Amino acid sequence: MLGQNIGETANGLAAAILQAAAAQPLYTGEVACFLAERRRLQPAAALDNGMSFFERAAGFDVSGLYAISLRGWEAAVPVHCDMETDGGGWxxxxxxxxxxxxxxxxxxxxxxxxxxxxxxxxxxxxxxxxxxxxxxxxxxxxxxxxxxxxxxxxxxxxxxxxxxxxxxxxxxxxxxxxxxxxxxxxxxxxxxxxxxxxxxxxxxxxxxxxxxxxxxxxxxxxxxxxxxxxxxxxxxxxxxxxxxxxxxxxxxxxxxxxxxxxxxxx
Missing domain, CATH: 3.90.215.10 (Gamma Fibrinogen, chain A, domain 1)
Incomplete structure (x- = not known):
């Protein structure tokens, strides 16, 4: 029962993170999509397959909504990065x-x-x-x-x-x-x-x-x-x-x- 509860909690946490990622731009810390595309995060301890998927998505090689830093701008800028067309990085x-x-x-x-x-x-x-x-x-x-x-x-x-x-x-x-x-x-x-x-x-x-x-x-x-x-x-x-x-x-x-x-x- 305890193991089942932990599993359900992990699944719920993974789902919540994925839902938040879909709604909010993922901050890259980079200045353009082509740099975010090349960056890979170190894999964290995965709670389940859902969390593993999120970690892969956080590697910035998936097309979607990201936030990038522009020189002289205080706030990050939300952009859509196309990581697929002709090699990606757009x-x-x-x-x-x-x-x-x-x-x-x-x-x-x-x-x-x-x-x-x-x-x-x-x-x-x-x-x-x-x-x-x-x-x-x-x-x-x-x-x-x-x-x-x-x-x-x-x-x-x-x-x-x-x-x-x-x-x-x-x-x-x-x-x-x-x-x-x-x-x-x-x-x-x-x-x-x-x-x-x-x-x-x-x-x-x-x-x-x-x-x-x-x-x-x-x-x-x-x-x-x-x-x-x-x-x-x-x-x-x-x-x-x-x-x-x-x-x-x-x-x-x-x-x-x-x-x-x-x-x-x-």
Whole structure:
């Protein structure tokens, strides 16, 4: 009976820990997903198989919600880490579904700070993206799903300055180069093109926005994965526009990892 009670207690504790881990970001103590991916915790004494699974998950090699440390930031930042795609180590910057209930027609201030549900439809935030990319050259990967999966990768990516100007490198992939017009452009949200111009209200102008925030484009003929307003339905639809193609992905995900990935001992 005593052994059974201990076993039940262990199972309950393991289940509680797993439930908490699912609800709260797991703090990595690292500055990016690619470092968390390489880190492995020393296995602790496992109470049962459930606890052993948790210890493996805590090795940071499973895709999910984590918290990372950014230089100069007091609080840890919750991010979604993709530890599976093409070797893993990706930090998600954006994820969006065209049928999402998360509103992407927002002010520049909100795009600076980030919004949405990390791991679901969300925008990480321009300030966080700038802090991540200032640490070295990163690869940008954009995964999109319409009738089929397509992707675009750029071997250099960063944003900089008060206007969050985007720089992208050489393209490869299956989706076509949809950022050829955005390279070197400033970020625009609801018609505002400078970070010094603040919005007095958070939601009062959403219906006036022609699209979600993006790099100097809210036009239907240009790429905007945060959505361009459909004049017929009023809905925000993502657009990926290349030199010779134009399609509307149902789902998009933007993610980055360093170009030179550091091999840290397991």
């Amino acid at each position: 930090t998600l910057l954006q994820q969006r579904r065209n049928d999402s209930q998360v509103v992407f027609a927002r002010s520049l201030r909100q795009y600076e700070e980030g919004f949405g549900l990390t791991g679901n439809s969300h925008w990480l935030g321009l300030r966080a993206i700038a802090a991540l990319t200032e640490r070295g050259l990163h690869t940008l990967r954009v995964d999109m799903w319409a009738d089929e999966h397509q992707y675009a990768e750029y071997d250099g990516f960063w944003i900089s300055g008060a206007d969050y100007v985007i720089t992208v490198g050489k393209y490869c992939g299956t989706a076509g180069d949809g950022l050829y017009k955005q390279h070197g452009q400033k970020f625009v949200a609801c018609g505002l093109n400078q970070a010094s111009r603040r919005d007095k209200t958070a939601h009062g102008f959403q219906s006036k926005c022609q699209g979600g925030g993006w790099w100097d484009s809210q036009k239907t003929e240009d790429t905007n994965l945060n959505g361009v307003r459909n004049p017929n339905t009023g809905d925000l639809e993502a657009h990926w526009v290349t030199r010779n193609a134009h399609f509307v992905p149902r789902v998009s995900a933007m993610k980055i990892r360093p170009v030179q990935r550091i091999a840290i001992g397991k």
